[in-house]
Amino acid sequence: MSKVALVTGGTRGIGAAISLALKEAGYAVAATYAGNDTAAAEFKEATGIEVYKWDVGDFDACAEGVARVTKDLGEVAVLVNNAGITRDTGFSRMTKDMWDAVLDTNLTSNFNMCKATFDSMKAAKFGRIVCISSINGQKGQIGQVNYSAAKAGTIGFVKALAQEGARHGITVNAVAPGYIATEMVKAVPEDILAKIVKGIPVGRLGEAEEIADAVAYLVSDKASFITGSTLTINGGQYLTS
Numbered sequence: 001m002s003k004v005a006l007v008t009g010g011t012r013g014i015g016a017a018i019s020l021a022l023k024e025a026g027y028a029v030a031a032t033y034a035g036n037d038t039a040a041a042e043f044k045e046a047t048g049i050e051v052y053k054w055d056v057g058d059f060d061a062c063a064e065g066v067a068r069v070t071k072d073l074g075e076v077a078v079l080v081n082n083a084g085i086t087r088d089t090g091f092s093r094m095t096k097d098m099w100d101a102v103l104d105t106n107l108t109s110n111f112n113m114c115k116a117t118f119d120s121m122k123a124a125k126f127g128r129i130v131c132i133s134s135i136n137g138q139k140g141q142i143g144q145v146n147y148s149a150a151k152a153g154t155i156g157f158v159k160a161l162a163q164e165g166a167r168h169g170i171t172v173n174a175v176a177p178g179y180i181a182t183e184m185v186k187a188v189p190e191d192i193l194a195k196i197v198k199g200i201p202v203g204r205l206g207e208a209e210e211i212a213d214a215v216a217y218l219v220s221d222k223a224s225f226i227t228g229s230t231l232t233i234n235g236g237q238y239l240t241s
């Protein structure tokens with residue numbers, strides 16, 4: 001039977017590319033989303049991938065959602081915490097709501113989703129968790145105090161959980177994309193985007209498939225010795241050791 005892979009925010013952008021790459025790799029895939037029913041229905045129609053709607057920032061909804069996926073497809077062996085949002089503005093203008101929304105969706109979601117899946121991975125003595133961080137969590141970004149904090153927190157979360165999962169056959173890694181051509185990035189004003197592209201040594205935005213291929217590798221059997229790491233995929237824009 002196929003292993004089950006759950007991709008949060010798996011119906012659009014980078015997540016959709018990850019869902020497809022994992023389907024191609026032979027997994028039974030569940031793709032979740034938050035509210036865009038039209039995009040989710042179109043994605044399901046085009047790919048045959050099952051879609052599920054819940055808010056990854058809601059602890060109980062994650063537990064219930066994972067229970068539904070498990071009933072439909074089987075225990076989750078591969079979890080990709082990809083769902084994310086931005087609420088950008090300068091710090092003085094940033095409201096508590098903007099902080100909470102971004103932290104809930106981008107950071108607390110990792111806790112919620114791992115709590116709902118980690119023990120069954122432990123019981124199965126196998127699990128793969130990949131959390132999508134960001135270049136802006138590594139370097140910080142003006143106008144993104146909330147997002148940078150959540151994405152940096154994701155890297156710390158991964159490093160700690162990796163150490164707990166290791167002896168149970170569970171690997172936990174982060175992927176930190178640079179600027180990828182999705183709706184999130186297309187929403188950036190054109191002049192600012194042009195400046196960003198100038199700062200990318202390879203001279204272009206990344207493609208969602210380039211992130212998806214890396215995730216497919218990290219969850220494969222070939223990557224069983226890679227855990228607690230952050231894979232930087234940013235066209236050379238920001239280099240960390």
Ligand code: NDP
Binds near residue numbers: 178182
């Ligand atoms: P998109 O905005 O294109 O897609 C986001 C997906 O996440 C959608 O499926 C959306 O569902 C879902 N989602 C949003 N909020 C929630 C929620 N509360 N609960 C469940 N699902 C939710 O994003 P990207 O593909 O651009 O980004 C994917 C990930 O990659 C994010 O974590 C982002 O921070 C990260 N990233 C992106 C970069 C980029 O350049 N695009 C760069 C670095 C990191 P719905 O369709 O219903 O809205």
